[in-house]
Amino acid sequence: MSKTIIVSNRLPLQVKLNENKLEITPSVGGLATGMKSVHKEGDGIWIGWSGLTEEELDESLSKKVDTAVAKENCAAVNLTQCDIDNFYYGFSNRTLWPLFHYFMEYTEFEKDFWESYKAVNQKFAEVVLDNLEDGDNVWVHDYQLLLLPQLIKEKKPDTSIGFFLHIPFPSYEIFRTFPWREELLTGMLGADLIGFHTYDYERHFLSSIKRILRLDVKFNEVVYHDRIVKVDSFPMGIDYKKFHQASVSHTKMNVKERSELQKRLDDHIQSSVDTKLILSIDRLDYTKGIPNRIRAFEYFLNKYPEFKEKVRLIMLSVPSRSNVPQYQLLKKETDELVGRINGQFATVSWTPIWYFYRSMPFNNLIDLYTSADVALITPVRDGMNLVAKEYVATRTKKDGVLILSEMAGASKEMNEALMINPNNFEQIADAIKQALEMPVEEQIARNTILQKRLERYSVEKWAHEFMKSLDATKNLGQVIVSEKLDTKLTNQMIEDYKKSKSSLILLDYDGTLSGFQDNPQNANPDTELFQLLDALNNQPNTDMVIISGRDKETFEKWFGNKEYSLITDHGVWLKKRNKDWEALERLKNDWMENIRPILETFVDRTPGTFIEEKKYSLAWHYRKADPELAQIRTMELNTVLTSLISNNDLTVLKGNKVIEIKSSSVNKGRAASRLLSLKNYDFIFTIGDDWTDEYMFEEVPENAYTIKVGFKKTKAKYYVKDTNEVRKLLTKFID
Numbered sequence: 001m002s003k004t005i006i007v008s009n010r011l012p013l014q015v016k017l018n019e020n021k022l023e024i025t026p027s028v029g030g031l032a033t034g035m036k037s038v039h040k041e042g043d044g045i046w047i048g049w050s051g052l053t054e055e056e057l058d059e060s061l062s063k064k065v066d067t068a069v070a071k072e073n074c075a076a077v078n079l080t081q082c083d084i085d086n087f088y089y090g091f092s093n094r095t096l097w098p099l100f101h102y103f104m105e106y107t108e109f110e111k112d113f114w115e116s117y118k119a120v121n122q123k124f125a126e127v128v129l130d131n132l133e134d135g136d137n138v139w140v141h142d143y144q145l146l147l148l149p150q151l152i153k154e155k156k157p158d159t160s161i162g163f164f165l166h167i168p169f170p171s172y173e174i175f176r177t178f179p180w181r182e183e184l185l186t187g188m189l190g191a192d193l194i195g196f197h198t199y200d201y202e203r204h205f206l207s208s209i210k211r212i213l214r215l216d217v218k219f220n221e222v223v224y225h226d227r228i229v230k231v232d233s234f235p236m237g238i239d240y241k242k243f244h245q246a247s248v249s250h251t252k253m254n255v256k257e258r259s260e261l262q263k264r265l266d267d268h269i270q271s272s273v274d275t276k277l278i279l280s281i282d283r284l285d286y287t288k289g290i291p292n293r294i295r296a297f298e299y300f301l302n303k304y305p306e307f308k309e310k311v312r313l314i315m316l317s318v319p320s321r322s323n324v325p326q327y328q329l330l331k332k333e334t335d336e337l338v339g340r341i342n343g344q345f346a347t348v349s350w351t352p353i354w355y356f357y358r359s360m361p362f363n364n365l366i367d368l369y370t371s372a373d374v375a376l377i378t379p380v381r382d383g384m385n386l387v388a389k390e391y392v393a394t395r396t397k398k399d400g401v402l403i404l405s406e407m408a409g410a411s412k413e414m415n416e417a418l419m420i421n422p423n424n425f426e427q428i429a430d431a432i433k434q435a436l437e438m439p440v441e442e443q444i445a446r447n448t449i450l451q452k453r454l455e456r457y458s459v460e461k462w463a464h465e466f467m468k469s470l471d472a473t474k475n476l477g478q479v480i481v482s483e484k485l486d487t488k489l490t491n492q493m494i495e496d497y498k499k500s501k502s503s504l505i506l507l508d509y510d511g512t513l514s515g516f517q518d519n520p521q522n523a524n525p526d527t528e529l530f531q532l533l534d535a536l537n538n539q540p541n542t543d544m545v546i547i548s549g550r551d552k553e554t555f556e557k558w559f560g561n562k563e564y565s566l567i568t569d570h571g572v573w574l575k576k577r578n579k580d581w582e583a584l585e586r587l588k589n590d591w592m593e594n595i596r597p598i599l600e601t602f603v604d605r606t607p608g609t610f611i612e613e614k615k616y617s618l619a620w621h622y623r624k625a626d627p628e629l630a631q632i633r634t635m636e637l638n639t640v641l642t643s644l645i646s647n648n649d650l651t652v653l654k655g656n657k658v659i660e661i662k663s664s665s666v667n668k669g670r671a672a673s674r675l676l677s678l679k680n681y682d683f684i685f686t687i688g689d690d691w692t693d694e695y696m697f698e699e700v701p702e703n704a705y706t707i708k709v710g711f712k713k714t715k716a717k718y719y720v721k722d723t724n725e726v727r728k729l730l731t732k733f734i735d
């Protein structure tokens with residue numbers, strides 16, 4: 001039976017050593033707490049780092065760790081102290097984390113960190129591959145493992161791989177600064193489905209895909225080699241029932257069972273009946289807006305002094321990544337701020353801020369959530385923020401007010417919260433006042449809506465939706481394209497070729513024999529290509545013809561001293577082997593005078609585009625332009641051209657990032673027909689990558705081998721992935 005393999009940096013449990021004994025505690029943080037309930041439900045396996053380094057473990061301890069984690073259906077990836085320093089503290093938390101949260105000033109681009117990141121992703125890949133069986137699904141999580149989907153796909157192309165990013169994906173303007181940006185994107189594209197918490201993160205990712213990798217994106221699908229990668233947003237939920245029910249039973253708890261914290265909360269309630277509690281819970285992280293929150297609270301006390309002694313801020317800050325300098329500085333800043341404000345405002349019976357720097361067990365969290373009148377959640381950037389959701393879920397009487405930063409992913413779904421900009425102290429202070437004075441009916445009305453949504457879109461539902469969507473990607477490829485030219489078909493084709501008495505091989509040039517270049521003139525043939533074409537051209541009983549939209553002059557320059565047969569300008573000129581150029585069509589080009597100025601206005605308004613002028617056609621290239629601007633401009637240009645071309649017997653061809661205007665009576669199909677009428681071929685092979693090659697595919701007889709390069713809609717029968725595969729395929733024709 002197939003299973004789902006969850007992979008994340010951290011396992012849901014953390015193993016620690018205490019005097020040579022293993023101690024197992026739950027991991028903190030949204031990913032671990034959220035996915036835990038999903039893992040419990042299924043019968044899969046969770047792969048991740050145990051929390052101990054190889055240096056801390058001898059052979060027997062290592063076995064004990066493996067057994068302990070196996071009991072929880074987990075498998076450990078072994079990391080060294082050096083991995084932890086460079087991969088985890090280094091690349092993950094000093095490079096990716098700050099950059100993806102828009103803290104450019106904290107971002108370190110260190111080559112050593114990057115090397116370690118690659119090596120550790122490889123270590124994860126090895127453990128995944130060891131545990132992977134045919135039919136299994138793999139679900140990779142988060143920014144520590146961006147390269148993993150590709151590493152798995154390379155080895156196991158048929159495995160369904162999902163990837164979910166728990167943190168924001170930054171805008172292209174931020175992401176483009178990253179030195180290894182292509183590698184990260186292609187690493188992620190190893191997945192079949194890529195999920196984000198919000199649509200904003202999704203569109204930022206797609207924007208980088210279009211601009212950096214220049215891939216075609218159709219709605220939310222990326223065409224990547226011979227696969228379609230689906231990109232979508234799935235806002236992560238929480239285990240609503242767990243939090244809600246724990247709060248119901250919590251109120252019935254025996255006093256003796258109550259935690260020390262709860263006793264303190266009780267004392268607080270008895271001593272100051274009127275004092276309301278404002279709660280914040282987060283890892284001590286600079287993305288969580290902790291200093292802003294404290295300063296805003298100070299501002300609130302100054303602006304509304306009537307609330308002094310009537311309100312208290314309880315801050316639970318969980319220690320996190322304390323080896324990273326910025327976290328150490330944040331700890332110092334927080335300690336000082338809390339000290340200063342408590343020193344400034346405290347009275348004999350009132351301390352304005354209670355600050356806990358530790359993590360707390362689940363029951364204590366419930367104590368805090370259920371005791372708080374207001375939750376104040378103020379991150380400056382946050383992928384989702386589950387604490388906001390957990391607070392609302394625990395409000396069994398539906399009272400309580402959530403103040404939430406609009407910079408948290410959760411804000412997109414929690415409109416009924418009081419929304420604040422974490423940099424606007426005035427607004428936060430006013431929101432605190434509004435929350436403290438909000439009539440209970442209004443609190444109930446807001447929380448009723450919030451709770452319904454949280455209950456409906458729980459973490460189980462979230463995981464289910466993701467897996468359902470991953471499953472659906474299995475059919476994506478078959479919907480729109482031809483059949484892959486696999487080894488069996490290739491062998492059959494070569495067998496047919498060897499048997500044939502007279503063969504025609506029609507080869508498109510750009511995007512087929514040679515990859516695209518920003519400047520088309522730089523796509524000239526390389527030595528390897530010449531060798532391949534020479535050999536193919538010398539095959540017995542074979543007519544090899546390069547058939548291209550390129551102009552005659554360029555081909556003359558590149559292939560003038562070769563004995564190849566050539567067709568240029570989409571079929572205007574033919575040069576048969578060892579013969580001179582002959583015109584297949586008699587064309588006028590006086591229309592160019594009218595069209596050229598129009599194209600020039602588009603070049604002026606669309607940076608990165610240019611006109612390629614051929615004898616019988618004009619081509620507007622937009623490969624280097626901003627893809628979204630280019631999309632708008634191509635639509636505009638089409639509209640402008642439509643009214644002009646019909647009077648001039650012209651056609652507009654949409655090629656690969658190029659629009660070409662040429663005479664309607666010329667196309668590669670007509671040229672191919674001319675060739676076919678000259679001889680009786682019993683083997684025909686045509687290959688091309690773009691729209692203009694479709695004419696060729698249409699024109700050749702049914703028994704011809706028609707092959708598209710790339711994964712696109714086509715009339716060709718088969719497809720191959722890219723120019724490298726084309727070259728490999730052509731070598732098979734050679735004896």
Ligand SMILES: O=P(O)(O)OC[C@H]1O[C@H](O[C@H]2O[C@H](CO)[C@@H](O)[C@H](O)[C@H]2O)[C@H](O)[C@@H](O)[C@@H]1O
Pocket residue numbers: 009010028029030031032034142143166167236320321382383384385386
């Ligand atoms: O493993 P750590 O380095 O100790 O960090 C804890 C986790 O922090 C991050 O959590 C994110 O995931 C949450 C759930 O999707 C989301 O609500 C939150 O906004 C994110 O910051 C991190 O993404 C995890 O990988 C860490 O394990």
Ligand SMILES: O=c1ccn([C@@H]2O[C@H](COP(=O)(O)OP(=O)(O)O)[C@@H](O)[C@H]2O)c(=O)[nH]1
Pocket residue numbers: 027028029030031033034281282283318358359360361365384385386387388390
């Ligand atoms: O002492 C604590 C404090 C918090 N949490 C949990 O840590 C998670 C924090 O997730 P969030 O998405 O808010 O932020 P992250 O830490 O993942 O950035 C929540 O599920 C909390 O219940 C915990 O387990 N112990």
